[in-house]
Amino acid sequence: MRVPFTKMQGAGNDFIVLDETRQRYHLNPAQYRWLADRHFGVGADQILTVRPAPSPAVDFEYVIHNADGGEVENCGNGARCFVRYVHDAGLTPKRCVRVATRSGVLTLQLQDDGRVTVDMGAPVFEAERVPFEPTGLTPQPEGDWLRWPLDVPGVAAPVSVAVLSMGNPHAVLRVDDVDAAPVADWGPRIEGHARFPRRVNVGFMQVLDRGHARLRVYERGAGETLACGTGACAAVVAGIRLGWLDERVDVALRGGVLTIEWPGLREGLAAHVRMTGPAEPVFTGVVDVPDLH
Numbered sequence: 001m002r003v004p005f006t007k008m009q010g011a012g013n014d015f016i017v018l019d020e021t022r023q024r025y026h027l028n029p030a031q032y033r034w035l036a037d038r039h040f041g042v043g044a045d046q047i048l049t050v051r052p053a054p055s056p057a058v059d060f061e062y063v064i065h066n067a068d069g070g071e072v073e074n075c076g077n078g079a080r081c082f083v084r085y086v087h088d089a090g091l092t093p094k095r096c097v098r099v100a101t102r103s104g105v106l107t108l109q110l111q112d113d114g115r116v117t118v119d120m121g122a123p124v125f126e127a128e129r130v131p132f133e134p135t136g137l138t139p140q141p142e143g144d145w146l147r148w149p150l151d152v153p154g155v156a157a158p159v160s161v162a163v164l165s166m167g168n169p170h171a172v173l174r175v176d177d178v179d180a181a182p183v184a185d186w187g188p189r190i191e192g193h194a195r196f197p198r199r200v201n202v203g204f205m206q207v208l209d210r211g212h213a214r215l216r217v218y219e220r221g222a223g224e225t226l227a228c229g230t231g232a233c234a235a236v237v238a239g240i241r242l243g244w245l246d247e248r249v250d251v252a253l254r255g256g257v258l259t260i261e262w263p264g265l266r267e268g269l270a271a272h273v274r275m276t277g278p279a280e281p282v283f284t285g286v287v288d289v290p291d292l293h
């Protein structure tokens with residue numbers, strides 16, 4: 001099947017954007033995996049699909065598939081690329097766009113300097129809504145929150161993780177040096193941990209000062225990416241609640257810098273997280289997607 005696409009990236013997290021506002025391609029997980037494959041397909045961390053608004057309350061539907069072909073609830077870097085795409089493609093004259101995802105509605109604002117600010121909604125802390133299964137673990141209180149001593153197979157001592165959702169699940173670890181962090185070793189062991197029924201995105205955060213952090217993320221369904229927007233949001237929210245960070249933080253990831261703001265300790269935990277960062281088109285193309293099952 002011949003499918004036009006636009007390749008985009010947000011802080012090095014890269015995407016294939018498919019426009020289904022005029023026709024549906026009805027791709028299956030094997031075909032999404034093929035598209036994302038960096039040797040046999042186009043190559044990307046995620047595939048983002050633009051669909052018509054499902055209700056008058058939003059402008060578009062925003063659908064996300066990981067490189068492993070699975071559909072997921074949210075993608076922060078992708079949201080920035082989404083609004084850049086729909087504006088540049090002339091699908092909307094608006095510079096502020098509301099989109100429906102599987103996990104809720106996001107508001108996306110194109111800034112004059114080309115960056116994009118996304119209202120990512122409120123973080124979710126209830127374990128059962130992440131979802132996370134803490135039964136039998138003794139929480140470790142810190143700041144106004146807690147961490148969990150996760151028993152990671154093949155790792156001698158329990159690993160302290162903060163657990164929360166940005167619509168998608170996140171486990172956040174604090175490390176002294178992201179460059180030395182065991183991302184490739186611990187990432188998959190935690191991503192597939194039995195206490196995360198829907199698996200989890202794993203963030204490794206180094207706190208530089210109360211307004212600056214470095215972060216690497218081993219993403220659910222994609223492996224380590226150069227940046228993870230929801231991961232940056234989750235890491236900053238965790239750092240604020242645990243007493244390590246102030247409410248506005250510049251997060252340096254391997255592919256770029258994201259600014260995350262969350263006034264949750266001042267305005268209440270239901271305060272929304274705001275993320276600002278880049279969104280760039282890279283190239284357009286047409287690809288013949290094979291029949292795969």
Ligand SMILES: N[C@H](CCC[C@H](N)C(=O)O)C(=O)O
Binds near residue numbers: 013045077201220228
């Ligand atoms: N791997 C994530 C989806 C993409 C998130 C990331 N690319 C972002 O920018 O938020 C998950 O399975 O929940």
